[in-house]
Amino acid sequence: MAHAAQAAHPAPAGAHAHHRNYVKIWAVLTGLLVVSVTGPMVGIRVVTLVAAFGVALVKAYLVAKNFMHLDIEKPIVGWMLGLVLMLMVLLYAGVAPDVQKSAGQRWTKSDKFHYVSPQLQKAEKGNQSEHERGANH
């Protein structure tokens, strides 16, 4: 029967005859998480970016390689995933010149594009009135 056959042959060609130490990888991932949270606390912009996004890339790589077993998967899968990620880069490259920039050759976006949420607007007003009170002393 199909189901039993597949269960009884758990290691088809190209799969994971010995499993790696998944708990060890989890521990590394947790350590990296700590780095990504503490790094930004230092306050230096470059450190923040590397700690947050650099670590994210490393963690994603570790999960993809070790948990999803992409390193021993057939290459075509790598191509499928890689091409579609590149497509997202293309999307960014084609759209950012219009959406990300606030000014270009002969155009600027109106100030209204910079909208502040009502909650923060209240907070700002609160700060301003405090400053005024302070200045009046």
Add this chain to the structure above:
Amino acid sequence: MAYEPQTSHAPAAAHGHHEPSFFHKYLWSTDHKIIGFQYMFTGMALAMIGAFMAYVFRMQLAFPGASVPGYGVVSPANYNALITNHGSIMIFWVAMPVLLAGFGNFLIPLMVGADDMVFPRINRLSYQIFLLSALVLVSSLFVKNGGFGGAWTAYPPLSANQTYNLTPLGSSLWVLAVALEFVAFLLGGINFIVTSMNSRAQGMKAFDVPIVVWMIVIASILFMASVGPLIAGAVMLLFDQLLGTSFYNPGRGGDPILWQHLFWFFGHPEVYVVLLPAMGIVAEIMTVFSRKKLFAYKTVIYTLIATGVLSFFVWAHHQFVAGIDPRMANVFTVTTVLISIPIAEMCFVYIATLYGGSITLSTPMLWALAFMAEFLIGGVTGIYLGASGLDIFFHDTYFVVAHFHYTFFPIAVIAVFAGITFWFPKMFGRYMSDGWGKVHFWGTIIPFNAIFIPLFILGAAGEHRRIFDYHSFPHLATPGLQALRIMATVSLLVMLAFQPVFLINFVNGIFRGKKADKNPWKSNTLEWTTESPPPHGNWAEMPVVYRGPYEYSVPGRAEDYWPQNEKA
């Protein structure tokens, strides 16, 4: 190889104890052939609605303000809703279900030598979601204030803000219908791709697969890769409409141009999603009716893949005058003009396939030849539009409308009739009348050209799109131009008058046509080796493949064809 097929025989005990009820056999089936028919018939039904809409708005354009028989007087809001839904229906609820899902479902397992798709229940679910999307769309036409009228491109702020579009219910139902349709096709696409990749018959290598299957698979991949950002964008639009978010609201931190980019990032590959199956159908027909192999089959596949890749690099040619960075417009002009090269190459390949062949001008072949001629006009006029300088004048004129109908009509109508007349004997086990088929053919093709050539002229004269009445534009309201509008409308009426010929031929053929045997066209591909119509499970014993699909007129053989599963 790791996974051997468990058996090459259909599981005999599972079938045939009891005859399934009508409900199970036709409405709740997981059989790919039935699901294919469900998509096809739903698409054909929606086509009648879309065609009716075209009839109404063309009557309004030819005789402005007059009451249209069968509809009434067309108000500006009605007009907008009609053109919006005509476009949306024809692309999403006619071209895609019939070409991609209808033919894809019916043909793929048969042509690769499998008993069904890999996930039959997901296949059934995909149709059900599709049917739901069609019902949502149709219901949007009947709610308070009517259907969405913001054009099939749904640009915000018009589409996002009900104080502008005045159709709060219709707009959201439209977005919901489109989103559901996308989900249905994502599910269906996974079935097509995985079945074609994995479930091929023993001996069928990648380059032994018929070109129409390659085309449908590549189209499914293109769809899958391009629709994601638009699904995200559509959810964002729905939120803007219903929840007061500001994704596209420039006054609160959003950007309406984002929608345009997300839409066209999908919208351009989408035209290739529908083009590719159409070209595949035409290729299969041409090889059979010229008794010749497909010229440069491998090159065609590489070209298709290149076209698919390139199709992702051209989208902003729809936005040349939307205010995008002009330097980007330069880039997109170059890529757009470049993409005409692989398509032109395909046209040459088809001509080379026909050259020197023993041509039979059957009804399917007439449709296939017409596809080439009409699509050529569509493609060439696209080059004018792809050049950003010219597009400054032509954008949003009827020149664009004529261009895309010269491409879409061959895709969604001509290729569909070609496919239906060709595979009808296999699908239903009977013949349609070839004589009436030819009457229908000429009665469709000649009026088609008479509808859209005037539109090229009108567009070049500056007639803008999406205007319900040109009386306020004196240079467009001249008697000469109005005569062209009337000519287009009258030609549409003639074309519509010939469609019942097809419908009657089709229905009559299903019930009373002459019985067909397995392989009436003497074709090589695997679907012609089983009964007409194929039984559940397709074959009692799964075929084994020994050669490619286009071994026609091989020297030294008695027969001028050589089925793929015939032992050497």
Add this chain to the structure above:
Amino acid sequence: MSTARTIATTRSAMGIPTGRLAVWWVLVSEIVIFGGILVSYVMHRLGHPEWAAEAAHTNTAAGATNTFVLLTSSLSAVLGHKAAESGDGPKAARMLYFTCLGGLTFLTIKAFEWTHEIREGFTLQAGGFWSYYYAAAGLHAFHVLCGCIIMLVVAASAKKNENLHRVENIGIYWHFVDIVWIFLFPLLYIAK
């Protein structure tokens, strides 16, 4: 009509089992969906430096905890796969239940987090940043929920030693959901 397994499902011309190949294609479609919303978010975030002030009001502790929860649930998912491969269906099912529990924990923490933020006035309608915040994380949460449901269905079969190959497949989906969160966390919480 029969819903018995088709011959087509058992073939494997590519050398990859059909179910797993299908899951990879599902991931392809999900990458473009999440890619679409995240690319849009990134463009806006980079183009609106003032959003940093809004982002300062996200709850990094909750986000970090949720990251840890998902990482751990990914571990249990892959341990479930290991158990399924050695034929131990009941153990695989237990691992899947644990993974599902992780998903539900994630959703619970998120529910508290959002309730607090909404009470403070940072609603979906509060402007550009918040629209993206709730939409992107909400889309992700929806995928977490769907993953949990499918996992329960797979576990029910696995417990009886049936369809054990599905354990790996739902695991791959779950790891993808984890990876999306790995990127969402810095994008929404840390980039202040």
